[in-house]
Amino acid sequence: MKQQELLNIPPFTEGIDRVDGRLKVTGAAKYAAEFEVPGMTYAVFANSTITKGTIKTIDIKAAEKAPGVLAVFTYLNAPKVPGYETGGDPSKPPSGGGPLKLFVDNTVKYNGQPVAMVIADSFERATYAASLVKAEYNKEAHQTDTSKVLDKAATPKGSRFADYKRGTPDDWQSAPVKLETEYVVPIDVHNPMELSAIIAHWTADDKLTVYDKTQGVKSTQNAIAQAFKLPPDNVQVTAKFVGGAFGNALRTWPHEIAAVMAAKQVKRPVKLVLTREMQFYTVGYRPYTWQKINVGATADGKLTSIVHEARAQTSSFEEFTEGTVNMTRFMYACPNVGTIYKITPVDVNTPTWMRGPGEATGAFALESAIDELADKLNMDPIELRIRNHADIDPQNGKPFSTKYLKEAYQMGADKIGWQNRKNKPRSVQENGWLIGYGMGSGVFGAGRGRATVKATMQSDGTLLLQTAVTDIGVGTGTAMTQIASEVFTGIPVSKIKFELGDSSLPPSPTQGGSMITSTVGGAVHDACIALKEKFQQLIGNGGTDKPDYAQVLKDKNLPQLDVTITSSGSSEMRNFSSYSYSVHFVQVKVHPKTGVVRVNKVVSVADSGHIVSPKTARSQVIGGAIGGIGMALMEEGVIDHRFGRYVNADLAGYHVPVHADIPQIEALFVNKPDYKVNPMGAKGMGEIALIGMSAAVANAVYNATGKRIRELPITPDKLLG
């Protein structure tokens, strides 16, 4: 492959329509639970109502006798999952730990943990029978309140989470201007529209087909193959469409293994769809995290030292970690930086990554603190950021592959009308509402992983691209089609087909961490280039650059022509630091008497390289902004710690924004390429669309009211008095 060809993809100015849009709006797109398999049965869990202890007795007689019931599984009768025998013992204190294993013993590790599983011939009958399961428990004292055990937090293993120190960070105490603040991000629960669901269908004694809500068909395939000691190829996993996931389908959860186990035992396909309530107890959440930030600066606004500490919850049986404090190490040019990250186990289910994962939590603290410092210095917060702009990566001294953060500040400031912002809070009032502006920035690593793509030119001139990636709703198929159409100019988009979501296709990573456009897009690009070259060789010298491919195949008497290419990032990337950046600008109004906050306008700017698919990129940014508004103003999973149970485990009690909460959102793109990351010059934007948004809202609320809210969400009660 010629290097020149890798670098010649121009900016994508015209966006194509979402390739699966018609399927989605007509309801033809099939999600995991919508597949029908003959002889289907339905699984429903009965769940623990205590938080910690052991099952004393469990009575399943009535459930077994209920109409339509095929089986009721508990720890007493559930068949052993072969892979569970060799795994770590979850009853031992965690040293990393492992996922919960269902129905292996009588211990209860958190409230809502499944203690029985009913299989019946209809969902309704299974639900009813599950309500007849009666368990008695030996209760033990529990702790679900992370804020009460922050002092027990410890540093997790692994270099990524070790205490970080550059220079003498404790100098902040003697700085001319200093800041010492604490922030809290509560439990946030993903709550995608599609509930977690799996259909497990054993087609032979050692073979099964699985329709699963997953962000990675290959990882689910491997997890199930390991649990049941099967060759991976014997497990076929399908996830053609995913109705939003945000991280809660990144890993294989205990309920998925249980469904496969049950299907084997009852010898019929089993469908398991979690209820909304069970989503809270089963498939992870953004962990409660307490943070402390200490900043020292000079009187003219140069940062001299930052110490950022985070303490977050995990479960009693498994360590969950995320990069909460990591962005503080390189976001600003500051000579003395320290970060500390600790986790503390409580009696809950294990947290997991939620969009923007740790960085979204960390950015709330860091970008609020920078705003607080600007306020202290009576300086424009953008000016403060520009004065501390990191021209090279202060963590390792490497140059950035590209960085257009200053341009992004300017674009957003111009669009929102930042000049109308008053530095003094509570200065602007309109129609009885206080008006405020705020901004916050976000950053997330931009890399490129390994993926394999098969590109096939079919006899009718249709280009078929195949890889086992999933599309969790972001528009992967659309972006890949766009990339292929840029390489194969002359082939209309309607003749390019991107096939995904099937574990039997060439391997691709799990969709997460803002990596897919770069990783799979890079492989699509390389496969298309290779296929074009194969055609050129076939045609020989003198052929046109845009041949009639169908005609060439016909002339050469070939049914099709294909290539399978595995590719990943270049080694040159190691010499650079590569990140995507975002800057969010928000105008809010706050009612001075009732404390109600309304977001009037949002401008989000992404510096994420070339924009491959303008239409779906815009949707990504809008979705991230909405998620950020939810995180800032309303989302909180509330547990009654006396019982260890959620008191708002439904969409009436757990608030996500509704249409009426969402104002005009403008998505702007710097749209300058970073060819070091991949040949499209594109970088990820899924995470940065949310990272920094909650701080932007909080900073705007401060600018409007003069009240600094350091514990999310910013509900009206916190702004009264």
Next chain:
Amino acid sequence: MKQFQYVRPANQQSVLAAIAQPGTKIIAGGSNLVDLMKHGVMAPDKLVDINKLPLRNISGISNGLHIGALALNSQVAEDQQVKTKFPLLSQALNAGASAQLRNMATVGGNMMQRTRCPYFYDTAMPCNKRAPGTGCGAKEGFNRMHAIFGFSDKCIAVHPSDMCVALAALDATVLIQGKKGVRKLKFTDFHRLPGVTPELDNNLAKDELITGLEIPNNNFAQHSYYLKVRDRASYAFALISVAAALDIHNGIIKDARLAMGGVAHKPWRLTAAEQLLKGKPATVANFEQAAQVAMQGAKAFKDNAFKLKMAPASITEALTHAAGLA
């Protein structure tokens, strides 16, 4: 959910006969009852669907307006007579639930809806309203949404309706059909305070049917306002809501009606504040004074102390809007 029988009688007489049997429950829109059945909070043996009854009309009567019990929330909210004569009711209805729910829910069903206290909904938690004698989970628990007036040791839940707050302010009357005939009940007497029997939400007997409402004519249409303070802009229950109605002549308040939602086990009519406002100039200072009077006797719990500030601020705000001073 537990299996149940379902009947859909053709006339009122058959409905009354059906609901007289134990284990029965009336269903109209079902927007709350079906949820409660799915959660195992309510488990009737038989549902009596009343949708065949001719109770959907909204019609003028000599001294006001009659609204049938089966009139849909959306139908009432958009009714021209309601919007003209009782805009407060239209505003309150549109502040409640979502468009989809308002298209399904009926006026009678809205009155009969149950509290959204999470302890009431979760059968693994204590709740005296759902299971008398098990205790009140909210009193020492998560009580951000709970009552500041009229609660008891047994129950601190609030009634979730917006519509009912407006109807309490508008002096509505409930028409109730029993075996022995029709009786009329002041709307403000329909719902109960929890006392020692929190399992009872209202004073409707098991064998009675709400057939409709009457709202008397008034002079408040020019100066009324429904304010709902909530955690998001739509589809959220009230932290505090206020129905404010004023009759103002030459800047003087001739008459006033005030009721609050989100503060008690029933729509909370504020008669002392109304009395204070009568004859006074319509000024923000007087509204603030009325709000202080309205708050007498309020008492908060661990998580809802903010309501002691938010409620008077909301009363003042609603009155200010009603008076056209905002």
